Amino acid sequence: MKSATSSSRPGRFYPALWKKNMARFWPLWAVFGVFWLFVVPLTLLTQDPESTILYVDSFALPGPAYFAQITILDLLSSAGVFSTLIFGTLAAMAVFSYLYSSRSVDFFHALPVSRDGLFLTNVVSGYSFLALPTLAVALVTLVAEAGMGCLAPGALGMWLAVMLLMELFFFGFAVFCAMFTGHILAMPVFTGILNFLGVAVLGLLDNIFTSFVFGFSASDGLTAAGLWLSPAAQMTANLHARPIYAADGVTFQRVAFWGLSYVLLYALVGAALLVIALFLYRRRQLEGAGDVVTVRAVRPVFKFGVGFCAALSLGSVFYALFSQLLPWGVWTLLLFMVLWGAVGYFVAQMLLDKSFWVFRGHWPGSLALTAVLVFLIVGMETDLTGYERRVPAAGRVESVTVTGIDSAPYDSASAEALTFTDPELIAAVTGLHQSIVDSRRDWPDGSLYQYEKQPLSTQGTLSESPAVEVQTQGSIFLRLTYTLTNGDVLVRRYQALPVTAELLADPSSPAARAQALLNTPEAAEQAYFGQVEKEGLQAASATLDVRDLTTGRYTTYPVPAEYLDALIEALKADLAAGDLGRRYLLEDADRLQNCYYSDLVIEYRSGGAEVFVSRDLRITLQTTSRRSLAVLEEAGVLTGTRVLETQAQSMARDAASYAEVDGSIVSIARAVDVSGNTYYRLTDVAQSLKNTYAQFDLAWPEEGGVEVLTGLPYSGALSEPPSIIPQGELQLLPVSLNGGAPTSLSAVTAGGETYVSTAFFDLLGIQWDIWEDGSLTLSSSS
Numbered sequence: 055m056k057s058a059t060s061s062s063r064p065g066r067f068y069p070a071l072w073k074k075n076m077a078r079f080w081p082l083w084a085v086f087g088v089f090w091l092f093v094v095p096l097t098l099l100t101q102d103p104e105s106t107i108l109y110v111d112s113f114a115l116p117g118p119a120y121f122a123q124i125t126i127l128d129l130l131s132s133a134g135v136f137s138t139l140i141f142g143t144l145a146a147m148a149v150f151s152y153l154y155s156s157r158s159v160d161f162f163h164a165l166p167v168s169r170d171g172l173f174l175t176n177v178v179s180g181y182s183f184l185a186l187p188t189l190a191v192a193l194v195t196l197v198a199e200a201g202m203g204c205l206a207p208g209a210l211g212m213w214l215a216v217m218l219l220m221e222l223f224f225f226g227f228a229v230f231c232a233m234f235t236g237h238i239l240a241m242p243v244f245t246g247i248l249n250f251l252g253v254a255v256l257g258l259l260d261n262i263f264t265s266f267v268f269g270f271s272a273s274d275g276l277t278a279a280g281l282w283l284s285p286a287a288q289m290t291a292n293l294h295a296r297p298i299y300a301a302d303g304v305t306f307q308r309v310a311f312w313g314l315s316y317v318l319l320y321a322l323v324g325a326a327l328l329v330i331a332l333f334l335y336r337r338r339q340l341e342g343a344g345d346v347v348t349v350r351a352v353r354p355v356f357k358f359g360v361g362f363c364a365a366l367s368l369g370s371v372f373y374a375l376f377s378q379l380l381p382w383g384v385w386t387l388l389l390f391m392v393l394w395g396a397v398g399y400f401v402a403q404m405l406l407d408k409s410f411w412v413f414r415g416h417w418p419g420s421l422a423l424t425a426v427l428v429f430l431i432v433g434m435e436t437d438l439t440g441y442e443r444r445v446p447a448a449g450r451v452e453s454v455t456v457t458g459i460d461s462a463p464y465d466s467a468s469a470e471a472l473t474f475t476d477p478e479l480i481a482a483v484t485g486l487h488q489s490i491v492d493s494r495r496d497w498p499d500g501s502l503y504q505y506e507k508q509p510l511s512t513q514g515t516l517s518e519s520p521a522v523e524v525q526t527q528g529s530i531f532l533r534l535t536y537t538l539t540n541g542d543v544l545v546r547r548y549q550a551l552p553v554t555a556e557l558l559a560d561p562s563s564p565a566a567r568a569q570a571l572l573n574t575p576e577a578a579e580q581a582y583f584g585q586v587e588k589e590g591l592q593a594a595s596a597t598l599d600v601r602d603l604t605t606g607r608y609t610t611y612p613v614p615a616e617y618l619d620a621l622i623e624a625l626k627a628d629l630a631a632g633d634l635g636r637r638y639l640l641e642d643a644d645r646l647q648n649c650y651y652s653d654l655v656i657e658y659r660s661g662g663a664e665v666f667v668s669r670d671l672r673i674t675l676q677t678t679s680r681r682s683l684a685v686l687e688e689a690g691v692l693t694g695t696r697v698l699e700t701q702a703q704s705m706a707r708d709a710a711s712y713a714e715v716d717g718s719i720v721s722i723a724r725a726v727d728v729s730g731n732t733y734y735r736l737t738d739v740a741q742s743l744k745n746t747y748a749q750f751d752l753a754w755p756e757e758g759g760v761e762v763l764t765g766l767p768y769s770g771a772l773s774e775p776p777s778i779i780p781q782g783e784l785q786l787l788p789v790s791l792n793g794g795a796p797t798s799l800s801a802v803t804a805g806g807e808t809y810v811s812t813a814f815f816d817l818l819g820i821q822w823d824i825w826e827d828g829s830l831t832l833s834s835s836s
Contacts, residue, residue: 075179087187127295142224226324252283271547364398463674467581578635591658733809746834759788
């Protein structure tokens with residue numbers, strides 16, 4: 055009797071075989087459909103209709119509408135990519151499972167059916183496992199949205215289209231991989247690895263080159279190529295949705311979806327892979343069932359690929375594991391890479407030959423792989439290509455972008471990307487680059503961060519105590535991106551460029567050149583205003599935090615709107631004159647004494663654009679920015695009682711008054727005697743223990759000394775802590791406890807205030823501890 059699927063016509067679709075596939079593998083497409091039923095329509099139905107999702111200011115979108123319009127599209131980059139990858143692979147395994155057994159492959163190809171027809175029917179069957187449940191889920195979701203009152207056919211239609219396109223690619227890719235193997239377990243492994251191989255290999259190479267090639271930076275083109283060769287990673291990174299607002303920044307307009315072009319392109323690739331897979335299927339050797347790789351021309355690629363990937367991955371892992379036991383360096387890395395490269399090569403040979411005895415006769419291939427690895431490492435170490443030494447001539451540079459330098463003060467200009475087209479500034483950058491290359495052998499192995507306490511000038515006087523830590527050594531990160539006149543792009547990245555006070559004092563050092571470049575007026579104005587002017591944003595408001603001497607606290611004051619334009623002009627004038635925007639690579643004395651503690655914040659907004667943009671520009675004011683300070687004084691923001699503190703003043707005041715009581719930070723001012731011993735202001739101690747088990751009040755008898763009244767809350771007045779740790783006169787203070795006989799304790803007097811030693815805490819039974827920096831810790835428990 056003639057077979058129900060028989061036909062002699064090539065390329066025919068066999069409905070009977072399609073029905074058998076759908077019935078035979080129903081758990082696969084059923085699980086896929088149930089998964090998405092739970093993820094989309096059932097999740098939507100569980101949304102609380104009364105809940106809202108806040109966006110900007112007072113605008114809110116109901117929870118179901120938020121899910122229907124945005125969340126359903128955001129699911130594509132996570133659940134969408136990985137579910138279609140997994141189930142697309144399973145679908146290809148199912149419909150072509152007969153290729154992986156000698157009995158089944160002989161049976162199917164003995165039937166009176168053409169290979170083309172068999173391939174076409176299986177492809178349609180496998181894609182049906184994905185597409186039909188997706189269409190059903192979309193229909194159910196549409197009904198659920200109508201029932202919840204959040205109908206969003208546009209977002210749902212986009213979800214459906216992207217899902218169908220991704221299913222086409224991942225299924226087509228899996229079918230393509232299925233044609234190269236005769237082993238059912240190898241097929242999903244190949245599919246999964248190849249979906250992330252580009253990113254993985256480039257990531258491993260980037261890690262090795264970054265560690266051992268001076269100045270190495272993976273080019274954007276190479277990184278993009280790695281992503282394109284890793285489809286699952288590419289789609290995960292580029293599929294996302296975002297709400298779009300009106301120009302007021304509040305009114306919700308629509309949802310924008312990014313990434314459709316990627317999916318369309320990959321879908322075309324998937325279709326092309328299916329065509330290639332058909333040609334491979336026509337020429338497939340049926341006796342290859344059970345082989346890991348059935349295409350003989352691909353076997354050498356498989357062996358070298360497995361060996362190379364093993365060398366990169368396992369070699370790097372074991373190099374890191376044994377880094378504390380073996381010498382750190384490129385030759386140790388090479389040892390591990392050669393070892394694991396050989397292991398990977400012979401394991402691949404074992405899989406191909408289905409035998410453990412593969413060493414005889416296959417050493418030449420392993421030695422060839424070893425030679426490639428040695429050439430790679432030796433060439434990298436000896437700078438065979440001149441990569442490390444290359445510095446473009448200034449005349450051949452059209453523009454250069456400097457990024458990554460994290461400099462103080464830490465406002466909007468810190469680590470801001472700077473692009474230079476002026477020939478003099480380009481020459482300054484190439485000079486910096488050449489100095490880095492010339493000094494590369496003198497660099498330390500890692501970052502250096504060292505601080506020491508130094509006396510700093512605060513409010514025009516020199517502190518008697520080294521209360522402030524000043525940075526003396528550090529390091530910076532630097533990336534240079536050149537666009538050459540011939541259109542080429544050259545990128546170099548330098549980590550842990552050393553910075554010390556001595557290097558900054560040497561104008562020819564890389565650290566001094568980098569700091570000088572940042573402090574050019576062109577760089578300063580670009581760092582602050584370049585981005586907002588490029589985006590066409592308009593200044594809307596400005597605020598400044600100032601220290602209110604009447605309360606001792608910082609308060610935010612707005613700049614009157616009529617002074618906003620004048621303030622921005624003054625800021626730009628100060629930047630052009632070099633009186634503002636001074637950058638520092640170390641937290642040294644100059645930085646702490648010149649920069650104010652507070653930042654001026656200017657809010658910029660887009661004007662009339664479809665997409666609302668708001669950006670805060672933070673500018674650290676400096677003592678030399680006289681034009682800007684004058685405008686702020688004229689505007690009434692700065693007055694006799696509303697002042698700015700320098701970083702040194704703020705740090706000295708904090709250091710002079712830092713303490714901890716029951717785990718909370720409080721202000722207890724300090725003083726020292728002529729020998730440098732530390733004492734603590736008595737009134738601050740009483741205030742800090744108020745309303746605790748150890749509280750006490752103070753009375754000051756006319757005959758002198760002090761009377762301590764335990765169990766009562768402190769009722770006296772408080773005064774502003776000093777900006778520095780003062781030096782006081784040592785004396786004996788009579789202390790009377792609850793009217794008892796006085797006890798003489800050592801104390802100092804400074805600025806009309808009394809400071810006591812830790813003997814006072816012992817007298818009252820208060821637990822205390824003193825840290826190396828002199829800060830105090832008290833416990834009020836019994």
